[in-house]
Amino acid sequence: MTKRTRPWGYGHPIDGAQPNWNLHPDTLAVRGGLARSGFNETGEALYLTSGFTYDSAEEAASAFREESEHHLYSRFSNPTVAMFEDRLAAIEGAEACFATGTGMSAMFTSVACLVKAGDRIVAAMSMFSSCFVILNEILPKWGVEIVLVDGNDEADWAKALDQPTAVVFIESPSNPLMQIVDIPMVSRLAHAAGATVIVDNVMASAVMQKPLQLGADVVMYSATKHIDGQGRVLGGAILGTAEYIKTKVKPFARHTGQSMSAFNAWVLLKSLETMSMRVERMNQSALKIAEFLSTQSAVARVSYPLLPSHPGYELAKKQMTGGGSTVGIELAGGQAAAFEFLNRLLVIDISNNLGDSKSLITHPASTTHHRVGPLVREQMGISDSLVRLSVGLESVDDLIIDLTQALAKR
Ligand SMILES: *Cc1c(COP(=O)(O)O)cnc(C)c1O
Numbered sequence: 001m002t003k004r005t006r007p008w009g010y011g012h013p014i015d016g017a018q019p020n021w022n023l024h025p026d027t028l029a030v031r032g033g034l035a036r037s038g039f040n041e042t043g044e045a046l047y048l049t050s051g052f053t054y055d056s057a058e059e060a061a062s063a064f065r066e067e068s069e070h071h072l073y074s075r076f077s078n079p080t081v082a083m084f085e086d087r088l089a090a091i092e093g094a095e096a097c098f099a100t101g102t103g104m105s106a107m108f109t110s111v112a113c114l115v116k117a118g119d120r121i122v123a124a125m126s127m128f129s130s131c132f133v134i135l136n137e138i139l140p141k142w143g144v145e146i147v148l149v150d151g152n153d154e155a156d157w158a159k160a161l162d163q164p165t166a167v168v169f170i171e172s173p174s175n176p177l178m179q180i181v182d183i184p185m186v187s188r189l190a191h192a193a194g195a196t197v198i199v200d201n202v203m204a205s206a207v208m209q210k211p212l213q214l215g216a217d218v219v220m221y222s223a224t225k226h227i228d229g230q231g232r233v234l235g236g237a238i239l240g241t242a243e244y245i246k247t248k249v250k251p252f253a254r255h256t257g258q259s260m261s262a263f264n265a266w267v268l269l270k271s272l273e274t275m276s277m278r279v280e281r282m283n284q285s286a287l288k289i290a291e292f293l294s295t296q297s298a299v300a301r302v303s304y305p306l307l308p309s310h311p312g313y314e315l316a317k318k319q320m321t322g323g324g325s326t327v328g329i330e331l332a333g334g335q336a337a338a339f340e341f342l343n344r345l346l347v348i349d350i351s352n353n354l355g356d357s358k359s360l361i362t363h364p365a366s367t368t369h370h371r372v373g374p375l376v377r378e379q380m381g382i383s384d385s386l387v388r389l390s391v392g393l394e395s396v397d398d399l400i401i402d403l404t405q406a407l408a409k410r
Contacts, residue, residue, distance in 0.1 A: 025091045025206075030273045033086030035079060046266040047079045074262060076254050084265040085237070087272050088227075092206050092219060094239035098249045099260035103202060103222020104130050106236030106258075110198050110220045111135070111167055113252035117143030119166040122195070124151030124181050126174035126380050129369045131200060135169065151181040152311065161193040168193075170216075171200040173316070175354070176364045176388035177328050177381050178203065178303045180312025183319060187215030196244075202226075205355070207279040208322040218244065223264075225355030226325070228271045229278050233264040278357065278393060282325035285396040289389070290327045292400050298337070298407040300385065303328030326354055327389045335384035338363050342387060344406035347398055354390035359399055361389045 023031075037045050052071045054060035063070035071077050085097035100106040111134070115121065123135055125148045135146050149156040151170065161168070168190040172181035183199060190197045198218040199211035205226040211219050221227060223235030238249055253259065260268075290304035302309070305316035306323030316323060331337040342350050342361055351360040352367045362368060365384050369377055377383075391399065 026276055028087065028090040029275060032090030033083040035083050044083055044266060044269045045080065047262050049262070050074050075257055075259050078262045078265070080262040080269070081260050081265040084260070084269045087269060088237055089239055091272065092212065092239050093210060094212055094219065095242040096245035097237055097239045098245050098253060099265060100236035100238065100253065100258045101260055102234045103224055103236040106220040106222070106238050107131050107200060108134050109249060109253050109258050110218055110238045111169060112139070113248040114196055115139065115144050115166050120145045120147065120164070121167045121169060122147045122149060122160045122165050123169040124149060124171065124174070126151055126177060126179045127171040128175045128200065129372050131171065132372055132376070151179055154185060157186055157189050161189045161195070163193065165190065165193040165195040168195045168197045169200070170197065171203070173203040173305055173324055175203055176326065176368070176386065178305050178310070178324060178326060180305055180315045180319065182315055183211055183214040183216055203324050203326060204320055205275070205279050207276045208283065208324060209320045214319060223268050224353070226279050227268055227275060229275065229355050229357060230271065231353065231356045231358065233267045235260050235264050235268050279325065280322065281393055282391050283322035285399065286325045286327055286391040287323055288396050289391055289399060289403065293327065293329055293403065296407055298332055299329055300332040301330035325391045327391065329387045329389055330383065331385045331387065333385065335365070338385050338387050341406050345402055346405070347394060347402040348389070354388070356390060357393040359390065359392035359394055361387055363387050
Protein backbone atom coordinates (compact mmCIF):
# COMPACT_ATOMS: atom_id res chain seq x y z
CA MET A 1 0.00 0.00 0.00
CA THR A 2 1.18 3.48 -0.78
CA LYS A 3 1.54 5.43 2.42
CA ARG A 4 -0.04 8.80 1.88
CA THR A 5 2.53 11.25 3.12
CA ARG A 6 1.80 14.27 1.00
CA PRO A 7 1.70 16.94 3.66
CA TRP A 8 1.91 19.81 1.24
CA GLY A 9 0.00 18.46 -1.69
CA TYR A 10 -3.67 19.22 -2.13
CA GLY A 11 -6.69 17.06 -1.67
CA HIS A 12 -5.03 14.10 -0.02
CA PRO A 13 -5.41 12.73 3.51
CA ILE A 14 -2.67 13.85 5.86
CA ASP A 15 -0.81 11.39 8.12
CA GLY A 16 0.98 12.48 11.29
CA ALA A 17 2.29 15.89 12.39
CA GLN A 18 2.78 18.41 9.60
CA PRO A 19 4.35 21.88 9.38
CA ASN A 20 1.74 24.44 10.39
CA TRP A 21 3.37 27.32 8.54
CA ASN A 22 3.43 28.22 4.84
CA LEU A 23 6.38 26.46 3.27
CA HIS A 24 8.53 28.29 0.72
CA PRO A 25 8.21 27.10 -2.91
CA ASP A 26 11.84 25.91 -2.75
CA THR A 27 10.88 23.54 0.07
CA LEU A 28 7.77 22.42 -1.79
CA ALA A 29 9.91 21.77 -4.87
CA VAL A 30 11.84 19.15 -2.93
CA ARG A 31 9.11 17.71 -0.70
CA GLY A 32 5.75 18.55 -2.23
CA GLY A 33 3.66 15.62 -3.40
CA LEU A 34 5.94 13.00 -1.87
CA ALA A 35 4.03 9.71 -1.48
CA ARG A 36 6.38 7.09 -0.02
CA SER A 37 5.70 3.40 -0.50
CA GLY A 38 5.92 0.94 2.40
CA PHE A 39 9.72 0.80 1.87
CA ASN A 40 10.12 4.43 2.99
CA GLU A 41 12.51 5.20 0.13
CA THR A 42 14.23 8.62 0.12
CA GLY A 43 13.94 9.20 -3.63
CA GLU A 44 10.55 9.18 -5.32
CA ALA A 45 9.45 5.73 -6.48
CA LEU A 46 8.98 5.02 -10.18
CA TYR A 47 5.75 3.07 -10.72
CA LEU A 48 6.21 1.69 -14.22
CA THR A 49 2.85 0.01 -14.49
CA SER A 50 0.06 0.40 -16.97
CA GLY A 51 -2.62 -1.01 -14.66
CA PHE A 52 -3.58 -1.74 -11.05
CA THR A 53 -5.30 -4.65 -9.33
CA TYR A 54 -8.23 -4.86 -6.93
CA ASP A 55 -8.70 -7.11 -3.92
CA SER A 56 -12.27 -7.86 -4.96
CA ALA A 57 -14.79 -7.23 -7.70
CA GLU A 58 -16.60 -4.96 -5.24
CA GLU A 59 -13.44 -2.88 -4.76
CA ALA A 60 -13.05 -2.50 -8.54
CA ALA A 61 -16.67 -1.42 -8.87
CA SER A 62 -16.32 1.06 -6.03
CA ALA A 63 -13.11 2.48 -7.55
CA PHE A 64 -14.84 3.00 -10.91
CA ARG A 65 -17.72 4.76 -9.16
CA GLU A 66 -14.99 7.02 -7.67
CA GLU A 67 -16.16 6.12 -4.17
CA SER A 68 -12.64 5.10 -3.15
CA GLU A 69 -9.21 6.48 -4.01
CA HIS A 70 -7.63 3.85 -6.20
CA HIS A 71 -5.60 4.22 -9.39
CA LEU A 72 -7.46 2.51 -12.24
CA TYR A 73 -5.20 2.70 -15.25
CA SER A 74 -2.16 4.82 -16.05
CA ARG A 75 -3.97 6.67 -18.84
CA PHE A 76 -6.16 8.09 -16.04
CA SER A 77 -3.64 8.41 -13.21
CA ASN A 78 -0.44 6.85 -11.88
CA PRO A 79 1.26 7.22 -8.47
CA THR A 80 4.50 8.68 -9.88
CA VAL A 81 2.61 11.05 -12.16
CA ALA A 82 0.42 12.05 -9.19
CA MET A 83 3.54 12.96 -7.20
CA PHE A 84 4.69 15.19 -10.06
CA GLU A 85 1.25 16.81 -10.31
CA ASP A 86 1.02 17.46 -6.57
CA ARG A 87 4.55 18.84 -6.39
CA LEU A 88 4.05 21.23 -9.31
CA ALA A 89 0.66 22.34 -7.93
CA ALA A 90 2.30 23.08 -4.56
CA ILE A 91 5.06 25.17 -6.20
CA GLU A 92 2.55 27.04 -8.38
CA GLY A 93 0.07 27.59 -5.55
CA ALA A 94 -2.67 25.93 -7.62
CA GLU A 95 -5.41 23.69 -6.26
CA ALA A 96 -4.84 20.96 -8.81
CA CYS A 97 -2.68 19.84 -11.72
CA PHE A 98 -2.99 17.41 -14.61
CA ALA A 99 0.22 16.21 -16.27
CA THR A 100 0.30 15.60 -20.02
CA GLY A 101 2.63 13.93 -22.51
CA THR A 102 3.89 17.19 -24.03
CA GLY A 103 3.49 20.94 -23.66
CA MET A 104 1.31 21.00 -26.77
CA SER A 105 -0.93 18.34 -25.30
CA ALA A 106 -1.31 20.58 -22.22
CA MET A 107 -2.12 23.60 -24.38
CA PHE A 108 -4.60 21.72 -26.57
CA THR A 109 -6.33 20.02 -23.64
CA SER A 110 -6.55 23.17 -21.50
CA VAL A 111 -8.41 24.99 -24.30
CA ALA A 112 -10.30 22.18 -26.06
CA CYS A 113 -11.91 20.92 -22.84
CA LEU A 114 -13.67 24.29 -22.50
CA VAL A 115 -15.04 24.95 -25.99
CA LYS A 116 -17.74 23.71 -28.33
CA ALA A 117 -18.87 24.73 -31.81
CA GLY A 118 -20.08 28.33 -31.82
CA ASP A 119 -17.82 29.41 -28.94
CA ARG A 120 -15.30 32.18 -29.20
CA ILE A 121 -11.62 32.35 -28.19
CA VAL A 122 -9.64 35.58 -27.94
CA ALA A 123 -5.85 35.31 -27.94
CA ALA A 124 -2.78 37.51 -28.02
CA MET A 125 -1.26 37.29 -31.50
CA SER A 126 2.30 36.67 -30.39
CA MET A 127 2.66 33.00 -29.47
CA PHE A 128 4.49 29.71 -30.02
CA SER A 129 3.73 28.50 -33.53
CA SER A 130 2.10 25.16 -32.63
CA CYS A 131 -0.29 27.01 -30.28
CA PHE A 132 -1.06 29.28 -33.22
CA VAL A 133 -1.86 26.28 -35.44
CA ILE A 134 -4.24 24.82 -32.83
CA LEU A 135 -6.10 28.12 -32.39
CA ASN A 136 -6.11 29.22 -36.02
CA GLU A 137 -6.40 26.01 -37.99
CA ILE A 138 -7.57 23.08 -35.88
CA LEU A 139 -10.24 24.59 -33.59
CA PRO A 140 -11.85 26.73 -36.35
CA LYS A 141 -12.44 23.48 -38.31
CA TRP A 142 -14.62 22.44 -35.36
CA GLY A 143 -16.65 25.62 -35.50
CA VAL A 144 -14.82 27.61 -32.84
CA GLU A 145 -14.30 31.29 -33.63
CA ILE A 146 -10.86 32.75 -32.98
CA VAL A 147 -10.07 36.45 -32.56
CA LEU A 148 -6.44 37.56 -32.41
CA VAL A 149 -5.43 40.82 -30.76
CA ASP A 150 -2.26 42.83 -30.30
CA GLY A 151 -1.30 41.67 -26.80
CA ASN A 152 -0.03 45.13 -25.82
CA ASP A 153 -3.08 47.08 -26.92
CA GLU A 154 -5.69 47.52 -24.17
CA ALA A 155 -8.24 49.02 -26.60
CA ASP A 156 -7.83 46.00 -28.88
CA TRP A 157 -8.49 43.64 -25.95
CA ALA A 158 -11.52 45.67 -24.83
CA LYS A 159 -12.99 45.60 -28.33
CA ALA A 160 -12.44 41.86 -28.73
CA LEU A 161 -13.90 41.14 -25.30
CA ASP A 162 -17.09 43.22 -25.62
CA GLN A 163 -19.13 40.03 -26.18
CA PRO A 164 -19.43 36.61 -24.53
CA THR A 165 -16.19 34.66 -24.88
CA ALA A 166 -15.28 31.15 -23.70
CA VAL A 167 -11.49 31.33 -23.47
CA VAL A 168 -8.76 33.96 -23.44
CA PHE A 169 -5.31 32.60 -24.24
CA ILE A 170 -2.12 34.53 -23.47
CA GLU A 171 1.56 33.71 -23.79
CA SER A 172 3.59 36.13 -21.66
CA PRO A 173 6.47 36.57 -22.17
CA SER A 174 5.96 35.40 -25.72
CA ASN A 175 8.25 33.17 -27.71
CA PRO A 176 10.57 34.48 -29.23
CA LEU A 177 10.21 38.26 -28.79
CA MET A 178 9.46 38.22 -25.08
CA GLN A 179 6.41 40.45 -25.51
CA ILE A 180 4.73 41.08 -22.15
CA VAL A 181 0.94 41.02 -21.78
CA ASP A 182 -0.70 42.78 -18.82
CA ILE A 183 -2.22 39.69 -17.16
CA PRO A 184 -4.35 41.53 -14.52
CA MET A 185 -5.78 43.93 -17.14
CA VAL A 186 -6.65 41.15 -19.60
CA SER A 187 -8.06 38.95 -16.81
CA ARG A 188 -10.44 41.73 -15.72
CA LEU A 189 -11.76 42.26 -19.25
CA ALA A 190 -11.91 38.51 -19.89
CA HIS A 191 -13.85 37.75 -16.73
CA ALA A 192 -16.39 40.45 -17.59
CA ALA A 193 -16.92 38.59 -20.90
CA GLY A 194 -17.33 35.29 -19.02
CA ALA A 195 -14.05 33.83 -20.26
CA THR A 196 -11.56 31.47 -18.62
CA VAL A 197 -8.07 32.98 -18.83
CA ILE A 198 -5.34 30.50 -19.76
CA VAL A 199 -1.68 31.57 -19.57
CA ASP A 200 1.12 29.73 -21.33
CA ASN A 201 3.77 30.39 -18.66
CA VAL A 202 6.56 28.45 -20.35
CA MET A 203 8.89 31.36 -20.98
CA ALA A 204 8.79 32.72 -17.41
CA SER A 205 8.44 29.38 -15.58
CA ALA A 206 6.84 29.03 -12.14
CA VAL A 207 10.00 30.54 -10.67
CA MET A 208 9.61 33.95 -12.32
CA GLN A 209 5.86 34.44 -12.71
CA LYS A 210 2.69 33.26 -10.95
CA PRO A 211 -0.22 33.97 -13.33
CA LEU A 212 -2.87 32.65 -10.90
CA GLN A 213 -1.88 35.37 -8.43
CA LEU A 214 -2.14 37.93 -11.24
CA GLY A 215 -5.77 37.05 -11.98
CA ALA A 216 -5.54 34.22 -14.52
CA ASP A 217 -7.57 31.02 -14.06
CA VAL A 218 -5.36 28.40 -15.66
CA VAL A 219 -1.62 28.00 -16.20
CA MET A 220 -0.06 25.59 -18.67
CA TYR A 221 3.52 24.43 -19.12
CA SER A 222 5.72 22.59 -21.48
CA ALA A 223 7.63 20.59 -18.84
CA THR A 224 10.14 19.91 -21.61
CA LYS A 225 11.51 23.43 -21.09
CA HIS A 226 12.67 24.71 -17.67
CA ILE A 227 10.99 21.96 -15.63
CA ASP A 228 13.17 19.23 -17.14
CA GLY A 229 15.65 21.80 -18.35
CA GLN A 230 18.24 19.14 -19.08
CA GLY A 231 17.22 18.07 -22.56
CA ARG A 232 15.88 14.64 -21.66
CA VAL A 233 12.12 14.18 -21.73
CA LEU A 234 8.94 15.78 -23.06
CA GLY A 235 6.09 16.69 -20.76
CA GLY A 236 3.37 19.18 -20.04
CA ALA A 237 1.09 20.31 -17.23
CA ILE A 238 -2.20 22.14 -16.71
CA LEU A 239 -2.89 23.88 -13.39
CA GLY A 240 -6.08 25.45 -12.10
CA THR A 241 -8.92 25.00 -9.65
CA ALA A 242 -9.75 21.51 -8.44
CA GLU A 243 -13.13 21.88 -10.14
CA TYR A 244 -11.66 22.78 -13.55
CA ILE A 245 -9.18 19.89 -13.43
CA LYS A 246 -11.81 17.42 -12.21
CA THR A 247 -14.81 18.40 -14.31
CA LYS A 248 -13.20 19.76 -17.51
CA VAL A 249 -9.60 18.59 -17.98
CA LYS A 250 -9.72 15.02 -16.67
CA PRO A 251 -12.85 13.83 -18.52
CA PHE A 252 -11.39 15.23 -21.78
CA ALA A 253 -7.82 14.04 -21.22
CA ARG A 254 -8.63 10.55 -19.91
CA HIS A 255 -10.55 9.58 -23.01
CA THR A 256 -8.38 11.36 -25.57
CA GLY A 257 -5.22 9.96 -23.96
CA GLN A 258 -3.12 13.00 -23.12
CA SER A 259 -1.37 11.38 -20.15
CA MET A 260 2.25 11.72 -19.10
CA SER A 261 4.35 8.55 -18.85
CA ALA A 262 5.40 7.48 -15.34
CA PHE A 263 9.03 7.44 -16.39
CA ASN A 264 8.90 11.04 -17.61
CA ALA A 265 7.08 12.08 -14.43
CA TRP A 266 9.85 10.50 -12.36
CA VAL A 267 12.56 12.37 -14.32
CA LEU A 268 10.58 15.62 -14.01
CA LEU A 269 10.00 15.17 -10.26
CA LYS A 270 13.75 15.21 -9.69
CA SER A 271 14.10 18.16 -12.07
CA LEU A 272 11.60 20.20 -10.04
CA GLU A 273 13.96 19.95 -7.06
CA THR A 274 16.60 22.03 -8.85
CA MET A 275 14.37 24.17 -11.07
CA SER A 276 14.56 27.41 -9.10
CA MET A 277 18.37 27.24 -8.79
CA ARG A 278 18.71 26.58 -12.50
CA VAL A 279 16.22 29.19 -13.60
CA GLU A 280 17.65 31.89 -11.33
CA ARG A 281 21.15 31.26 -12.65
CA MET A 282 19.94 31.28 -16.27
CA ASN A 283 18.10 34.54 -15.64
CA GLN A 284 21.17 36.23 -14.18
CA SER A 285 23.25 35.13 -17.16
CA ALA A 286 20.54 36.11 -19.67
CA LEU A 287 20.37 39.64 -18.23
CA LYS A 288 24.17 40.00 -18.42
CA ILE A 289 24.16 38.74 -22.00
CA ALA A 290 21.28 41.01 -22.99
CA GLU A 291 23.12 44.01 -21.53
CA PHE A 292 26.34 42.99 -23.29
CA LEU A 293 24.64 42.48 -26.67
CA SER A 294 22.96 45.90 -26.43
CA THR A 295 26.43 47.48 -26.68
CA GLN A 296 27.43 45.58 -29.86
CA SER A 297 27.33 47.35 -33.22
CA ALA A 298 26.61 44.10 -35.12
CA VAL A 299 23.36 43.83 -33.13
CA ALA A 300 20.45 46.01 -34.26
CA ARG A 301 18.12 45.27 -31.32
CA VAL A 302 17.92 43.12 -28.21
CA SER A 303 14.56 41.93 -26.81
CA TYR A 304 14.77 41.11 -23.13
CA PRO A 305 12.04 42.13 -20.67
CA LEU A 306 14.41 43.51 -18.04
CA LEU A 307 16.19 45.88 -20.44
CA PRO A 308 14.76 49.41 -20.03
CA SER A 309 14.61 49.60 -23.86
CA HIS A 310 12.04 46.75 -23.94
CA PRO A 311 8.45 47.98 -24.48
CA GLY A 312 7.24 45.66 -21.69
CA TYR A 313 9.92 46.68 -19.17
CA GLU A 314 7.63 48.33 -16.57
CA LEU A 315 5.05 45.56 -16.84
CA ALA A 316 7.70 42.84 -16.59
CA LYS A 317 9.03 44.40 -13.38
CA LYS A 318 5.50 44.29 -11.93
CA GLN A 319 4.55 40.77 -13.08
CA MET A 320 7.82 38.85 -13.00
CA THR A 321 10.66 38.37 -10.55
CA GLY A 322 13.18 37.87 -13.39
CA GLY A 323 13.36 38.47 -17.12
CA GLY A 324 13.46 34.85 -18.25
CA SER A 325 16.26 32.85 -19.83
CA THR A 326 15.55 33.75 -23.45
CA VAL A 327 16.97 36.72 -25.37
CA GLY A 328 15.75 37.90 -28.78
CA ILE A 329 18.60 39.24 -30.91
CA GLU A 330 18.04 41.20 -34.10
CA LEU A 331 21.22 41.13 -36.20
CA ALA A 332 22.21 44.02 -38.44
CA GLY A 333 22.22 42.49 -41.96
CA GLY A 334 19.22 40.19 -42.42
CA GLN A 335 19.05 36.42 -42.65
CA ALA A 336 22.57 36.07 -44.06
CA ALA A 337 24.04 37.82 -41.01
CA ALA A 338 21.86 35.73 -38.69
CA PHE A 339 22.94 32.44 -40.30
CA GLU A 340 26.61 33.47 -40.30
CA PHE A 341 26.39 34.35 -36.59
CA LEU A 342 24.82 30.99 -35.73
CA ASN A 343 27.34 29.06 -37.81
CA ARG A 344 30.30 30.73 -36.10
CA LEU A 345 29.30 29.91 -32.52
CA LEU A 346 31.62 27.39 -30.85
CA VAL A 347 29.99 26.72 -27.45
CA ILE A 348 26.34 27.62 -28.03
CA ASP A 349 24.49 24.94 -30.02
CA ILE A 350 22.06 25.54 -32.88
CA SER A 351 18.83 23.95 -31.64
CA ASN A 352 15.17 24.92 -31.44
CA ASN A 353 14.61 23.87 -27.82
CA LEU A 354 14.84 26.32 -24.91
CA GLY A 355 15.14 26.43 -21.13
CA ASP A 356 17.94 23.85 -21.30
CA SER A 357 21.14 23.67 -19.25
CA LYS A 358 22.97 23.95 -22.58
CA SER A 359 22.77 27.34 -24.26
CA LEU A 360 20.83 26.96 -27.51
CA ILE A 361 20.23 29.34 -30.37
CA THR A 362 17.71 29.27 -33.18
CA HIS A 363 16.57 31.30 -36.18
CA PRO A 364 12.77 31.32 -35.61
CA ALA A 365 11.76 32.48 -39.12
CA SER A 366 13.29 29.37 -40.73
CA THR A 367 12.57 26.89 -37.92
CA THR A 368 10.05 27.25 -35.05
CA HIS A 369 7.96 29.89 -36.83
CA HIS A 370 8.55 28.69 -40.40
CA ARG A 371 5.15 26.98 -40.45
CA VAL A 372 3.04 30.12 -39.83
CA GLY A 373 4.21 31.85 -43.03
CA PRO A 374 5.69 35.31 -43.76
CA LEU A 375 2.50 37.33 -43.18
CA VAL A 376 1.89 35.99 -39.68
CA ARG A 377 5.58 36.29 -38.87
CA GLU A 378 5.43 39.96 -39.85
CA GLN A 379 2.37 40.49 -37.62
CA MET A 380 4.20 38.76 -34.77
CA GLY A 381 7.29 40.90 -35.34
CA ILE A 382 9.51 37.95 -36.25
CA SER A 383 11.93 39.16 -38.91
CA ASP A 384 14.51 37.21 -40.93
CA SER A 385 17.32 38.82 -38.94
CA LEU A 386 15.97 37.67 -35.56
CA VAL A 387 17.65 34.90 -33.58
CA ARG A 388 16.50 33.50 -30.23
CA LEU A 389 19.11 32.64 -27.63
CA SER A 390 18.18 30.36 -24.74
CA VAL A 391 20.79 30.96 -22.06
CA GLY A 392 21.94 27.84 -20.23
CA LEU A 393 24.05 27.04 -17.20
CA GLU A 394 27.55 27.42 -18.67
CA SER A 395 29.82 30.16 -17.29
CA VAL A 396 28.42 33.44 -18.54
CA ASP A 397 32.00 34.55 -19.28
CA ASP A 398 32.43 31.71 -21.79
CA LEU A 399 29.09 32.52 -23.38
CA ILE A 400 30.02 36.18 -23.81
CA ILE A 401 33.39 35.25 -25.34
CA ASP A 402 31.60 32.88 -27.73
CA LEU A 403 29.07 35.56 -28.74
CA THR A 404 31.85 38.14 -29.16
CA GLN A 405 33.92 35.96 -31.48
CA ALA A 406 30.84 35.02 -33.53
CA LEU A 407 29.84 38.69 -33.96
CA ALA A 408 33.37 39.91 -34.81
CA LYS A 409 34.00 41.25 -38.32
CA ARG A 410 36.44 39.15 -40.26
C1 LIG B 1 7.84 24.55 -26.35
C2 LIG B 1 6.65 25.35 -26.09
C3 LIG B 1 5.38 24.75 -26.12
C4 LIG B 1 5.18 23.30 -26.49
O1 LIG B 1 5.78 22.38 -25.63
P1 LIG B 1 6.24 20.89 -26.09
O2 LIG B 1 6.67 20.26 -24.82
O3 LIG B 1 7.34 21.07 -27.09
O4 LIG B 1 5.06 20.22 -26.70
C5 LIG B 1 4.29 25.55 -25.85
N1 LIG B 1 4.43 26.87 -25.56
C6 LIG B 1 5.64 27.48 -25.52
C7 LIG B 1 5.73 28.92 -25.20
C8 LIG B 1 6.79 26.74 -25.79
O5 LIG B 1 7.98 27.34 -25.77
